[in-house]
Amino acid sequence: MTKTVADQFAETLAAAGVKRIYGIVGDSLNGLTDALRRQGKIEWVHVRHEEVAAFAAGAEAHLTGELAVCAGSCGPGNLHLINGLFDCHRSRVPVLGIAAQIPSAEMGAGYFQETHPEALFKECSHYCELVSGANQMPRILEIAIRQAVGNRGVSVVAIPGDVLLRLASDAPVPKSQSLVPGHAVLMPPRADVDRLATLLNGDGRVTLLCGSGCQGAHDQVVALADRLKAPIVHAFRGKEHIEWDNPFDVGMTGLIGFSSGYYAMIDCDVLLMLGTDFPYRQFYPRGAGVRVAQIDMRPEQIGRRVPVDLGVVGDVRATLDVLIPLIKDKGDRGHLDQATQHYRKARKDLDRLASETTSKRLIHPQQIAKAINDHAAEDAVFTCDVGLPTVWAARYLAMNGKRRLIGSFWHGSMANAMAQTIGAQAAFPGRQIISLSGDGGFTMLMGDFLSLVQLGLPVKVVVFNNSALGFIEIEQKSSGFIDFGTSFKNPNFAAMAEASGVRGIRLEDSADVEEGIKAALAHDGPVLVDAVVSRMVLPIPPAITAEMAKGFTLYMVKAVLDGRASDLVDLARTNLWA
């Protein structure tokens, strides 16, 4: 049989090590899906919404570090990929999006389903090109793969259905070694490392702020902290890489962090940022005498959140390997002891909030999160929805170097968590994959709950059912608004799960939480836990900043004037004495 462009496409993907493609078929994709079917090397993972396909591919890429692929048919089919691809691109995971296009003869004439993927996906990709003839293949696809893997992010290849069906050009099958070469390790100039050593060896209390750039550098970061007697604060994306086996850990700062991380960072003389682009400027130290140094492999990230005294462009691990021997052991543990003591207290307070309540009406979401943490497998993969589930994941999931944590931590999109479990479980069929879903996030892409059954994925979905867009409701209150547009009328999700062929467990009483979560995690197959939790829990103390205290006071006055004083009573009961 003669080789088509689609055959060549499938052959190139296989050479790049692609194992599966998440997507939904469509006539413009028929050439490719048929080539995949005949080739038999790449699994077609049939989801129900293309956004889920992109999130799933992103999760696979996050866990494996290797190229993952999603596909959509022309027009709306590939347009649905866009939000998930934005997430992948901003999380810097290597993903290829295949955007099938309308017939090439119709392009530019306002045809049925016509869009311009090469324009639409430009902002969420390193590389985004249209293949308009067989003679561009497989070169365009090869470039797309190298860009996605080499620069860590998204590439999109748009290709009309009729081009996929054309006779392939006479080009050799690309070699794996040239398609996906290994990553180079970036070394800074020696003079920069020397300057950094001088800064750190000087007087002053040092705090480290660590982000995802610390992946693979756990031991180096801990060794550096030991010499400097420096507390380690982490950004959320640093959590899975740095939190564990770490006596210097003092938690997170920022809106979803807590006081010990906040103070360790604000109250220091030298802040050393390691592989982090932590975005919230108000949480950086402001004191006149504070010096900031930053190590990052991306020069464009140096100094973009806070003015830095010393920028070092390099890989964190490789740089620390050279730096550590130059660092003198600091004798004074005062700063470190204060910060770790503060952390222990903050931790105790958080754990108290997660304890069983006596009132049936008030399962605290924290209790659910802690139970998940306590009973999850040693190498579980967690995903968490944007909204309050992200807060609970940050505070109650303990990492250990084997567990992984995926969210939408840069793009901040709702509905990521269950979608990401599909990619995680497809790539790791034997691992325990747990989604911490919001009821808003879960229902936003709920169609793909059915995919768990269809694809045979034993995912554990825990829905934090607070009948609200809770995070926004709290934001509204703490900035002086009456909560508005945040309520849900939810079904019994456990019953819905059972009707879909998934085991459903509904939790309504605090006393049942332990057993319920244990049973869910032990179940051999997909499970949905419908955890009916309090809507009134405030994750951020209302007085953390003067501005928020003012906002919250304003909200309270408005609520009384609005005849909603009972909401205030509920808030007080939940947060003060329940």
Ligand SMILES: Cc1ncc(C[n+]2csc(CCOP(=O)(O)OP(=O)(O)O)c2C)c(N)n1
């Ligand atoms: C796609 C999208 N739409 C809207 C938002 C704004 N937003 C952020 S969190 C949130 C509420 C999430 O609600 P839910 O999933 O129920 O979680 P909860 O905070 O209630 O636990 C909203 C509306 C967003 N981040 N992404």
Ligand SMILES: [Mg+2]
């Ligand atoms: Mg909710």
